[in-house]
Amino acid sequence: MFSDKLKEECGVFGVYNNDEFDTARMTYYGIFALQHRGQESAGIAVNNQGTILYRKEMGMVSEVFDDVVLDSLKGHSAIGHVRYSTCGDSLRENAQPLVVKYTKGHMAIAHNGNLTNAEKLREELEAQGTIFQTTTDSEVIAALLSKERIKVNAIEDALKEVMKIIKGAYSLLVLTPHKLIAARDPLGIRPLCIGKKEDSFFVSSESAAFDGLGISFVRDVEPGEIVVIDHNGLRSIQTNTEKKSALCAFEFVYFARPDSVMEGLEVYEARFKAGRILAQEHPIEADVVVGVPDSGLAAAQGYSVEAGIPIVGGFMKNRYTGRTFIQPSQELRELGVNMKLNPIRSQIEGKRVVMIDDSIVRGTTSRRIVQLLKDAGALEVHVRISSPPVKYSCYYGVDTAERKHLVANYMSIQEIGDMIGADSLGYISEDGLLESVKGNFNFCTACFSGDYPVK
Structure with missing residues (x-):
């Protein structure tokens, strides 16, 4: 399909909710504000007392979700995703968040970006017996996380090891039964930021998604940073970043909403x-x-x-x-x-x-x-x-x-x-x-x- 515009990437939004407001609806409004970043599919995954409930489908946010669906997604933490396919076909099974079960339990993943070594990693994992259900590089990340998680005590430790393996651009959200984790690639190519409202934390591709929800912008996630949010609050893990940062210039030219602030610049x-x-x-x-x-x-x-x-x-x-x-x-x-x-x-x-x-x-x-x-x-x-x-x-x-x-x-x-x-x-x-x-x-x-x- 030929067009005269670069295609939007994807948008991610996460909530770790310690208040009483509706987590699924907050996530809905968050990804609705990010609709410009992807119009092919939309999805929300919610942690309901250790069980991950989710809904994802082809279409715009308002087409995928209604009051009945949102009422069924109860929980205290959630991640949402809007997608334009830059890696993987435009199919329902490639919609995100990606929900997976593995030896240590289950998790949901939402990803904005592309891995430059995804094909090589997929081939290596398949040779070791991994079976893939989608054609996205997000599932490659999930497979690597599952594999590394068996070796360590915490999912964030597994993510540290995965970030040594994957190459390219990613802003990543991982939802587990106990935590919301955000990570940004070592060069910060794709944007990601943190917000707060009372005792609840939020993560978004763009700060504009916070504004209409009364969420205060806290800061950008740093290149190479892993942010862990749980009942104890927020803590940061900084991984090794050997090169200078390299935020995509087209965020400012075209992709981002004009009311967003990235790296201190509107x-x-x-x-x-x-x-x-x-x-x-x-x-x-x-x-x-x-x-x-x-x-x-x-x-x-x-x-x-x-x-x-x-x-x-x-x-x-x-x-x-x-x-x-x-x-x-x-x-x-x-x-x-x-x-x-x-x-x-x-x-x-x-x-x-x-x-x-x-x-x-x-x-x-x-x-x-x-x-x-x-x-x-x-x-x-x-x-x-x-x-x-x-x-x-x-x-x-x-x-x-x-x-x-x-x-x-x-x-x-x-x-x-x-x-x-x-x-x-x-x-x-x-x-x-x-x-x-x-x-x-x-x-x-x-x-x-x-x-x-x-x-």
């Missing part, structure tokens, strides 16, 4: 600053600035402020259509773009337009959006992109195309501009993007540079 602030830098690097004479909803809007506001060109609401977005990439033919995909975005003619007609978007992957959707603006009467459409050209595939939990399908891999910027029908095209530089997220954290920019932090 996502909206980073996107706004990227727009200002984009205006400095690629100025143009124009009448209006238009942002492509939703992730292009903050950068468009920054561009407008820096360039002194008024921003207008150029598109009406229909939020009730499916994502364009799930359509079965190119004709239907293009029709999906028309149904999802409709230009507001009064703001466009007879004007020179600067169109701000977050990325171009294959170019097909960008070409269609440019054409929509010109059909609405735009005299000129100058496209500005708030990320550098995407030239390399990601192997850390983002579903990019094969490199041969990435338009920036085989076309110059001028050729891409001509292909999408733009009057001019400019991308933010890699230095400009890094300036927009400047702080005390290092970032993975492998999809732009080809410099992969994990082999």
Whole structure:
């Protein structure tokens, strides 16, 4: 299925509840707030006095859960997951949380990311007699945990050993009959943070999931950190991290909600600053600035402020259509773009337009959006992109195309501009993007540079 966007990864949310409020519903609202990170499947697993109850299914959070289902999921701790398949097929059995039984009991696992050595580990485990029920690398983690748990006294000790074996990107939640455990890969490629409400603790892919629930943000989980939450509270185990951190830069460009805070930086602030830098690097004479909803809007506001060109609401977005990439033919995909975005003619007609978007992957959707603006009467459409050209595939939990399908891999910027029908095209530089997220954290920019932090 071809599309012009990188696919969302996954979202995880966990609760260790010492209060009386409804654990399953808190988890429901948590993953509902993370719906943008995955729309293929959703699931919740709850610890009910030592028994793990769960429900997972293909579909959106609101489609998978209703009051009857949530009322059946009683317990004091829970983990939830929304999924877009970056590893493993789009099938019900690959939905998470993954619930497994083994010699020491049972556990549930929710995982965001990709292991770069999953295939090799799966082959080794199968040779030793392990039988797999899914095609996800999350089950590889579960199998390794089960194997290591037999040798040690506590699940967190087993996880320490597993983290020495697995390579790649992961934010991981493990629910057992007695504990909620969170872990982040040694480079911190995928995000994970901790929240607290009264005596209860929460873990989430993004801080925005805390805000509507009255949960106070505590801190980010550190790269390589294992966080153990049980009846005694929260404690931290720091594993060895040999390299610099490498949070995915696309969290700030596209994936995360603008109201989330990661590593001390608000996502909206980073996107706004990227727009200002984009205006400095690629100025143009124009009448209006238009942002492509939703992730292009903050950068468009920054561009407008820096360039002194008024921003207008150029598109009406229909939020009730499916994502364009799930359509079965190119004709239907293009029709999906028309149904999802409709230009507001009064703001466009007879004007020179600067169109701000977050990325171009294959170019097909960008070409269609440019054409929509010109059909609405735009005299000129100058496209500005708030990320550098995407030239390399990601192997850390983002579903990019094969490199041969990435338009920036085989076309110059001028050729891409001509292909999408733009009057001019400019991308933010890699230095400009890094300036927009400047702080005390290092970032993975492998999809732009080809410099992969994990082999």
